Amino acid sequence: MSALTSDLAQELDGGRVPSPSVPRRRTRRGRERIGRIGMYALLVVLLTVVLLPFLWMLSSSFKHDDQVLTVPVQWLPTTWVWSNYAEIWTQIPMAGYLANSAFLAIVITILQVLTGSFAAYGFSKVRFPGRDALFLAYIATIAVPWQAYMIPQYVMMQKAGLTNTFTALILLQAFGAFGVFLMRQYYMTIPDELNEAARIDGLSDYGIWARIILPLSKPALASLALLTFVNTWNDYMGPFIYLSSNELWTVQIGLKSFIGQYSAQYALIMTGSVISIIPILVIFLAGQRYFISGIATSGMKG
Incomplete structure (x- = not known):
């Protein structure tokens, strides 16, 4: 056993x-x-x-105009029209439109990152009476559609003599409530002990923001910069309302030149659209690591 x-x-x-x-x-x-x-x-x-x-x-973008809207959809062109990508540069001042879009997108992005990050520092790390109420009131403006105050803004810019200039678009878009909200949520994850230690070492709030907070906020800054750049680059209504000179048109406005009274050059419209998304695609691929990290960490603490 x-x-x-x-x-x-x-x-x-x-x-x-x-x-x-x-x-x-x-x-x-x-x-x-x-x-x-x-x-x-x-x-x-x-x-x-x-x-x-x-x-x-x-x-x-590689088709003739009469092949673009065929039914059923023709996914591959019968004849590849490579000349569309050369012709578009001669049909309209495409280079100038791209340069105008790039100028507005870069300037507005820089300003929104600076103003958004600085305002977010005040709402997250500086204590003053009514801070939270003021922040809620400012963030509530996100819910107001732009069409509600579009006309008053235009009247203000017209009386200031800024219509048909880049200055009007830059001034109106240099500040954004969404950027403040995004950066504040990220700043809330940074320990307050770092600020207190910096103040003991003699740094002012400006120094803490520039030398402590900003270097620690690269993911959130990259996220805000990418979102702002894309929104500004794709903006149609703003340039359409404020820019009347062809020399100031952005690429989104310039593409409407292919739409005539009785017909439209659909193939060249698609060619220009492909060209217009290349800068956004390159920037997103270059900063996607920071973008995903910034979005993921911005909501960790309220």
Whole structure:
């Protein structure tokens, strides 16, 4: 009997008899694998839906005008019209439009990053009466649609003699409540002990903001810069309202030159659209690591 007991113990110790938890573990792993496959399949479907318009736009940029709006959709052109990418530079001052868009996007982005980060420092690290109420009132302006105050803004710029100038667009977009909110949420994750230690060392609030807070906020700054650049670059209504001279038009306004009274040059419109998204694509790919990190950490603490 003792020999039989010892043999059974050896078999159990040797792993010849499977534990009851092994099948459960294998089942759990199988479910996790199926869940991952399902998630990847869903992401592929969503990615396809998102990319389809861009793929159609890219394909249309190599077509003739009469092939762009065919039914059913012709995904690949029968004849590749490579000359569209050379012709567009002669049809309209495309280089000038791109330069105007780049100038506005860069200047407004720099100003929004500076003003947003500095205001966010005051709302998160400086204590003064009514701070939270003022912050809530300022953030509440995000809910007000731009169309509600579009006309008063235009009247103000007209009386100041700033219509048909870049200055009007820069002044109106140099401040943004969303940028303040984004940066404040990120600053709230930075320990207050760093500010207190800096004050003991003799730094003022300006010095703390410039030498302590900003170097620690690169992900949030990159996120705000990217979002502001994209919004400014894609802005149509602002330049359309304030810029009447062709020399000041941005690329979004310039593309409407291909729309005539009775017809439109659809192929060149698609070509210009492809060219216009290249700067945004390059900037996003270069800063996506900081962008994802900044968005992920900006909501950690309220």
